[in-house]
Amino acid sequence: MKITLILLLLCSLWPAAADAQNPTREITDPTGRSVTLPATPRRVVSLAPGITEIIFALEREDILLGTTQFSNYPPAAQKITRIGSYVHPDLERIVALRPDLVLATRDGNPRRVIERLEALQIPVFAIDPRNLAEIKASLSALGTVLNAEAQAAALVADMETRLARLRQLTARIEHRPLVFFQVDAAPMVSVGEETFLHELIILAGGRNAAAGGPAYPRFGWEQILTLQPEVTIITSMAGGQSPEELRRAWEQWPQLKAVQNGRVHVVDADLFDRPTHRLLDGLEILARLIQPQIMAPVPAAAEPER
Amino acid sequence: MPVPLPSLLKTMLLLILLSGALLLVAVFFGLATGSSGLNPGELWTLIFRREQADPVTAAIIWQIRLPRVVLAAAAGATLALGGLVFQALLRNPLAEPYILGISGGAAVGALLGMMVGFASFPGVSLLAFAGSMATLLLVLSLAGGRHAPGKDTLLLGGVMMNAFCGALIMLLLALADNTRLRHALFWLMGDLSQIGREQLPLLLLLLPAMALVLLLARPLNLLLLGRESAAAMGVNVRAVSLTLLAVTSFMVGIVVSQAGLIGFVGLVVPHVFRLLVGPDHRLLIPACLLGGAAYLIACDLIARVLPAGEMPVGIVTALIGAPLFIFLLWKARP
Amino acid sequence: MNVVSTDNLTLAYQRQPILSRVTFTVAAGEFFLIIGPNGSGKTSLLKAVAGLLAPAAGRVEVFGRPPREQPRRDFARRVAVVPQQTPADFPFRVAETVLMGRSPHLRLWELEKEADHRLAAEIMAFTEITHLADRRLDQLSGGERQRVFIARALCQQPRLLLLDEPTAALDPAHQIKILDLLERLRRDQGVTIIMISHDLNLAAMYGDRLLLLSDGGMAGLGTPKEVLTYDQLEKSYGCLMLVDENPLGQVPRVIPVPEKYAAPYGRTGQK
Numbered sequence: 001m002k003i004t005l006i007l008l009l010l011c012s013l014w015p016a017a018a019d020a021q022n023p024t025r026e027i028t029d030p031t032g033r034s035v036t037l038p039a040t041p042r043r044v045v046s047l048a049p050g051i052t053e054i055i056f057a058l059e060r061e062d063i064l065l066g067t068t069q070f071s072n073y074p075p076a077a078q079k080i081t082r083i084g085s086y087v088h089p090d091l092e093r094i095v096a097l098r099p100d101l102v103l104a105t106r107d108g109n110p111r112r113v114i115e116r117l118e119a120l121q122i123p124v125f126a127i128d129p130r131n132l133a134e135i136k137a138s139l140s141a142l143g144t145v146l147n148a149e150a151q152a153a154a155l156v157a158d159m160e161t162r163l164a165r166l167r168q169l170t171a172r173i174e175h176r177p178l179v180f181f182q183v184d185a186a187p188m189v190s191v192g193e194e195t196f197l198h199e200l201i202i203l204a205g206g207r208n209a210a211a212g213g214p215a216y217p218r219f220g221w222e223q224i225l226t227l228q229p230e231v232t233i234i235t236s237m238a239g240g241q242s243p244e245e246l247r248r249a250w251e252q253w254p255q256l257k258a259v260q261n262g263r264v265h266v267v268d269a270d271l272f273d274r275p276t277h278r279l280l281d282g283l284e285i286l287a288r289l290i291q292p293q294i295m296a297p298v299p300a301a302a303e304p305e306r
Numbered sequence: 307m308p309v310p311l312p313s314l315l316k317t318m319l320l321l322i323l324l325s326g327a328l329l330l331v332a333v334f335f336g337l338a339t340g341s342s343g344l345n346p347g348e349l350w351t352l353i354f355r356r357e358q359a360d361p362v363t364a365a366i367i368w369q370i371r372l373p374r375v376v377l378a379a380a381a382g383a384t385l386a387l388g389g390l391v392f393q394a395l396l397r398n399p400l401a402e403p404y405i406l407g408i409s410g411g412a413a414v415g416a417l418l419g420m421m422v423g424f425a426s427f428p429g430v431s432l433l434a435f436a437g438s439m440a441t442l443l444l445v446l447s448l449a450g451g452r453h454a455p456g457k458d459t460l461l462l463g464g465v466m467m468n469a470f471c472g473a474l475i476m477l478l479l480a481l482a483d484n485t486r487l488r489h490a491l492f493w494l495m496g497d498l499s500q501i502g503r504e505q506l507p508l509l510l511l512l513l514p515a516m517a518l519v520l521l522l523a524r525p526l527n528l529l530l531l532g533r534e535s536a537a538a539m540g541v542n543v544r545a546v547s548l549t550l551l552a553v554t555s556f557m558v559g560i561v562v563s564q565a566g567l568i569g570f571v572g573l574v575v576p577h578v579f580r581l582l583v584g585p586d587h588r589l590l591i592p593a594c595l596l597g598g599a600a601y602l603i604a605c606d607l608i609a610r611v612l613p614a615g616e617m618p619v620g621i622v623t624a625l626i627g628a629p630l631f632i633f634l635l636w637k638a639r640p
Numbered sequence: 641m642n643v644v645s646t647d648n649l650t651l652a653y654q655r656q657p658i659l660s661r662v663t664f665t666v667a668a669g670e671f672f673l674i675i676g677p678n679g680s681g682k683t684s685l686l687k688a689v690a691g692l693l694a695p696a697a698g699r700v701e702v703f704g705r706p707p708r709e710q711p712r713r714d715f716a717r718r719v720a721v722v723p724q725q726t727p728a729d730f731p732f733r734v735a736e737t738v739l740m741g742r743s744p745h746l747r748l749w750e751l752e753k754e755a756d757h758r759l760a761a762e763i764m765a766f767t768e769i770t771h772l773a774d775r776r777l778d779q780l781s782g783g784e785r786q787r788v789f790i791a792r793a794l795c796q797q798p799r800l801l802l803l804d805e806p807t808a809a810l811d812p813a814h815q816i817k818i819l820d821l822l823e824r825l826r827r828d829q830g831v832t833i834i835m836i837s838h839d840l841n842l843a844a845m846y847g848d849r850l851l852l853l854s855d856g857g858m859a860g861l862g863t864p865k866e867v868l869t870y871d872q873l874e875k876s877y878g879c880l881m882l883v884d885e886n887p888l889g890q891v892p893r894v895i896p897v898p899e900k901y902a903a904p905y906g907r908t909g910q911k
Contacts, residue, residue: 314751314752315751397727397729521748521749522748524743524746524748525748527732527740528740528743530727530730530731530732531726531727531730531740532723532726532727534687534692534721534723535721535723535726537691537692537712538690538692538716538719538720538721538723539716539720539740539741539743539744539796540712540713540715540716540717540743540744541712541743542712580731584731585731585732586732586736588751
């Protein structure tokens with residue numbers, strides 16, 4: 001009985017205290033939820049490595065107090081307090097940081113955690129970018145929320161510039177090679193049309209060998225031999241194997257065109273895993289690998305292979 | 307010349323006092339410790355000097371830790387009691403609460419719910435409970451008939467059901483994508499982190515069930531003599547067996563639907579208390595209830611404060627329980 | 641008044657017939673023995689009387705009503721069973737085991753009272769197991785264990801005591817001890833005793849009346865003299881039997897004849 005009274009008292013005090021010191025505003029997040037959050041957030045927790053990347057890019061890392069386990073980019077992000085994993089965030093550690101705003105993604109963060117944070121009167125702003133357009137929208141939304149609209153606009157503009165340039169270059173191509181993009185090993189998993197990787201493949205001037213199926217279809221070698229992809233791109237952490245092991249698995253099939261032409265490549269997974277502006281770096285790398293001739297005049301943004 | 311027998315009632319009260327005290331200590335530490343650090347002093351303040359309490363710590367303790375501690379207590383008590391009852395009913399020291407296939411059915415239900423995209427509550431929980439009751443009914447009807455369910459048929463039916471469900475679980479896991487896979491694994495290893503205060507009233511359903519089992523303590527003693535001898539001493543073997551089976555399975559089903567599959571509590575705790583307290587179920591039942599509760603609170607505490615990040619509590623109970631069981635076996639060798 | 645009466649009782653187990661058309665009565669205070677070769681259905685008959693096995697046909701009545709129609713607890717207050725064997729892993733101590741016999745007299749939630757403890761103590765003295773009170777059952781000899789289960793049965797304060805070969809694993813001294821105990825019970829308190837026995841001579845010496853079962857039915861019913869005849873025994877047991885008079889009393893003495901002594905007796909058992 002007394003406990004209930006204490007809690008009622010505390011819960012009624014909390015938002016009042018918030019109102020007095022920290023005026024709030026209401027914004028609808030990209031997933032359609034209407035969120036009441038501080039006009040000037042000062043204590044932010046991120047529930048995904050991609051979101052953390054964006055916060056640093058928006059130059060708002062000073063208000064970032066906690067993030068999930070694999071937030072490794074930029075390197076400074078590794079010093080931020082860990083609050084559990086992306087799939088299993090630790091509620092207690094989050095609350096102990098006393099955040100006034102939590103940034104989450106709908107795909108991956110358990111809904112339960114979000115519900116409980118809201119029950120504790122902590123506002124949660126969720127994004128859910130599925131393609132490049134939605135990534136741009138998320139960047140803008142986060143820029144608004146974190147009062148970094150200028151930086152967000154700059155990032156979006158950069159993305160658009162690079163996209164435009166790429167479209168220009170790939171407008172004139174004659175041949176779109178068949179590309180097999182591998183994201184997991186044992187079993188081999190590729191990407192279907194509902195993923196943003198599919199969009200990247202198309203923009204980079206290729207055709208997705210795994211189109212026309214589920215989002216993460218599985219493949220056996222028999223199917224690969226039938227499909228005969230011309231280019232194979234493998235993300236570096238696929239199945240936890242090293243790049244050498246991943247490449248070797250392909251090289252045991254000299255009948256494959258990709259193998260004969262030496263077009264089996266391993267790329268840095270972090271550039272392709274996270275729905276952030278850095279996908280553009282990944283996209284340019286992809287274009288360089290899929291359409292090497294047309295990409296020659298473009299300066300390299302990052303190491304293409306590891 | 308009368309033979310002096312220790313008064314059962316006195317022993318019972320002493321036992322309840324001691325294990326109750328143990329439980330209180332466990333609850334205190336369960337509330338005072340967590341992944342955000344130790345706050346025994348602040349817990350003290352919260353209880354006794356409320357005005358000075360910090361609202362965030364209050365939220366952590368009452369809204370995050372308290373539901374977990376309550377669920378840990380309820381689950382520990384239920385699983386220990388379940389193990390005790392099944393070990394007596396099936397006259398098998400390796401029996402534990404999942405042995406009749408409840409765990410298999412619950413897991414299949416829960417994983418189906420996760421694949422479909424239900425939230426932990428109510429979707430996944432409900433399906434887990436439904437799954438557990440479905441497998442229970444199947445196993446009971448296999449072993450049933452006009453007579454009390456034969457214990458060997460029950461055991462076999464339960465083992466087969468668990469094996470079959472195990473195959474289904476593998477299938478579902480193979481079809482899952484990585485994120486769902488990790489959620490599923492947490493559930494399969496026992497996860498007390500999902501519970502919030504709104505689900506706690508559900509646990510009140512456990513209380514009448516526990517009381518009913520306690521009432522049947524003496525018939526449970528008599529059942530150890532074998533079905534016919536128990537019947538010859540006035541026990542309605544069929545009614546008592548079915549009631550105990552149904553009530554215990556119901557309790558375990560509720561706990562599993564909220565906490566996933568926590569193992570080794572139902573297997574090990576009854577044996578520990580049998581060593582300490584003897585074979586009389588009138589003492590064992592309160593001991594397992596209170597002791598099981600304290601034990602799981604302690605295990606969950608350990609699971610929460612690991613520096614590497616929270617572990618599913620089922621791992622802790624397995625890592626402690628298995629060696630403990632081996633130790634008990636070693637001590638009991640002739 | 642007849643404590644037990646059966647009328648054309650037929651018993652079967654999973655559609656296999658065991659006994660058919662058994663009819664007999666047992667009067668109050670009788671020492672009634674059921675004898676017969678292995679597999680003749682003696683235990684099943686006892687279970688039927690105890691209400692643990694339903695008749696396939698015919699009737700059995702105990703204290704006037706079929707046992708399976710009587711409330712279990714009430715029945716257990718009047719009829720107690722001493723089984724032939726008990727589970728080897730029974731974890732209780734002697735005193736606790738004996739005290740369990742009081743269960744039919746207690747409600748579900750009741751604990752044993754002072755009076756119950758005193759009764760148990762008296763009965764343990766009567767069965768001479770007081771010195772074993774704190775021992776675990778698996779630490780006892782066969783004879784001691786049997787006395788414990790008799791003591792437990794006696795705690796039920798039954799009017800009818802059913803025993804399934806209580807002396808099977810005992811040496812002669814212990815056999816006599818237990819049977820004398822039962823005889824005392826019968827004589828002093830009027831308890832009716834129905835017992836299964838393999839030992840034909842003990843049956844003859846203690847039994848008021850015997851029931852001989854063989855070949856799936858009744859083969860003899862009556863006093864020891866009437867039932868223990870050499871031709872009936874040979875027919876039922878299928879071996880040569882010498883029957884003469886027991887020097888201790890006017891009851892028959894039965895001696896199964898080994899091959900090396902069989903010559904003078906030819907095939908009829910008469911010299």
